[in-house]
Amino acid sequence: MLRLFLGACLFSFCGISVCKSIIPKIGIVGGGIGGTSCAFFLRELFGKTLEITLFERNTIGGRLNVVNVDGKYYESGGSVIHPTNKHMVEFLKILGLEAKKPQGGTFGIYDGKKFVFRESDWYFVTMADFFWRYGFSVFELWKEVKAVLDDFSRIYKLQEQEQAFTTVYGMLEYMSPSFKNMTQETLHSHLLKKSFSKLLLDELVQSVMMVNYGQTNNISAFAGFVSLAGADSNLWSVEGGNKLVAEGLLQKSEASAINGEVIEIELLTDGTYALTYIETSTGETLRLFYDIVIIAAPFIKDSQNIKFINFKKDFKQYETTFHKTIATFVKGSLNPLAFHAPNVPKEVLTFQPNLLFNSIGRVHPVNDVKNREDDEVYKVFSQQPIPKSDLDEYFKDIEMIKERDWLAYPHYDPPESLPPFFLYPGLYYVNAIELTASAMEMSAIAAKNVALLAFNLWNNMVDKVDHHNRVYKDEL
Numbered sequence: 001m002l003r004l005f006l007g008a009c010l011f012s013f014c015g016i017s018v019c020k021s022i023i024p025k026i027g028i029v030g031g032g033i034g035g036t037s038c039a040f041f042l043r044e045l046f047g048k049t050l051e052i053t054l055f056e057r058n059t060i061g062g063r064l065n066v067v068n069v070d071g072k073y074y075e076s077g078g079s080v081i082h083p084t085n086k087h088m089v090e091f092l093k094i095l096g097l098e099a100k101k102p103q104g105g106t107f108g109i110y111d112g113k114k115f116v117f118r119e120s121d122w123y124f125v126t127m128a129d130f131f132w133r134y135g136f137s138v139f140e141l142w143k144e145v146k147a148v149l150d151d152f153s154r155i156y157k158l159q160e161q162e163q164a165f166t167t168v169y170g171m172l173e174y175m176s177p178s179f180k181n182m183t184q185e186t187l188h189s190h191l192l193k194k195s196f197s198k199l200l201l202d203e204l205v206q207s208v209m210m211v212n213y214g215q216t217n218n219i220s221a222f223a224g225f226v227s228l229a230g231a232d233s234n235l236w237s238v239e240g241g242n243k244l245v246a247e248g249l250l251q252k253s254e255a256s257a258i259n260g261e262v263i264e265i266e267l268l269t270d271g272t273y274a275l276t277y278i279e280t281s282t283g284e285t286l287r288l289f290y291d292i293v294i295i296a297a298p299f300i301k302d303s304q305n306i307k308f309i310n311f312k313k314d315f316k317q318y319e320t321t322f323h324k325t326i327a328t329f330v331k332g333s334l335n336p337l338a339f340h341a342p343n344v345p346k347e348v349l350t351f352q353p354n355l356l357f358n359s360i361g362r363v364h365p366v367n368d369v370k371n372r373e374d375d376e377v378y379k380v381f382s383q384q385p386i387p388k389s390d391l392d393e394y395f396k397d398i399e400m401i402k403e404r405d406w407l408a409y410p411h412y413d414p415p416e417s418l419p420p421f422f423l424y425p426g427l428y429y430v431n432a433i434e435l436t437a438s439a440m441e442m443s444a445i446a447a448k449n450v451a452l453l454a455f456n457l458w459n460n461m462v463d464k465v466d467h468h469n470r471v472y473k474d475e476l
Helices: 002-014 017-021 033-046 086-095 123-134 137-152 154-160 168-175 187-192 198-213 221-229 243-253 388-394 430-435 440-458
Strands: 025-029 051-056 066-069 072-075 107-110 115-118 256-267 273-279 285-290 292-295 307-309 322-334 347-350 359-363 377-382 395-410 422-424 427-429
Touching: 025 033, 025 273, 025 285, 033 051, 033 243, 033 430, 033 440, 051 243, 066 322, 066 395, 072 377, 086 243, 086 440, 107 198, 115 123, 115 198, 123 137, 123 198, 137 154, 137 198, 137 221, 154 168, 154 440, 168 430, 187 198, 187 221, 198 221, 198 347, 198 359, 273 292, 292 430, 292 440, 322 388, 388 395, 395 430, 427 430, 427 440, 430 440
Parallel strands: 025 051, 025 292, 051 256, 107 347, 256 307, 292 427
Antiparallel strands: 066 072, 107 115, 256 273, 273 285, 322 377, 322 395, 347 359, 359 377, 422 427
């Protein structure tokens, strides 16, 4: 059934099967890690003669970016990478970049009035206090996280075999039959059913959700486990800034980069596409034509999205509410009096969603500064801009404040309805994966899947789609 369906799509896309010997022209909308890694994977699959154009309205890197605080640069977007993130690790080697470990610092969990838990400089004291408050079920929680990561890693082997999926549901089901269900229930519900204590969930787990996604334990269980994996002690980042990965992949892909905003995608009568965009530097409206279009930017609800013309499908159904995040960088030192404590740890987490901040953490420049102490710079995550008067309360000796307002990740509200990777014959959507969880590696996995999907369908290799032709009816 799927073979016939995809065959019909290919026929309508090309008109005649002989056109499959032609190398397509591909347009990619979005220059973040998803778009640039997709361009890189496409170049590997199609070869040197492939013509790729990548459109980015702002700067290459997208949500991977840095902010200048008094002459030094700090990560303002995606900050850390998990050691099991196979694609990100390989990108580092391919691009000749170096990894750096975050500099250490103690953390505390704050309830708005006091620290309910504080890390000690002494490891065994910390462990004793930790298990005294949260119990040994913490071990079971990390075992659950590891089991999810082990199942998740199955996708890498399949991608090495050049298998691809038309839907996110299909990919999740291949990794583990439980993963789809984990997008349909909250993390709180999922962990309660496994008999984890309420205190563990309300304090420790929720504080991790607050710092990583700015949301509570009511996010989906799958996104919650990705967030918990982000509490690993072996996380790393890229020396010089994580955006260097996106910039390097774009260069390796040899794609033509256009600084402009795509405003329309039109389906033409021959099955090809016309992209209309506004060039940033001149404001001129221009039009280019492609055989394949890959969208690597999210469809955000209540935003100005791309207009689709001549399609028999409404893509508004895939628009997602994104979570507003304010990242405020403060050069200064924390004020113990504001926290009712003799001193303040370098990382302040909270499980209280009604505070002025979601987290406060000491950050260090993206370039290691050798043989000298860094300035004290903190990154404060919040739902709304923090008034200067409140920053003056939490900090002392403030020298500089920089604020970045951005839509960092989806607002998770299970049960989730996941968009497909395959939108229309020759039209693909990398960011379909974000409603499962938003992370650099998630984008890279989706990018490789879309590149493989486009390659396999262009060459009529339907045996490499949806893992031996299993049909996923949710979206097809």
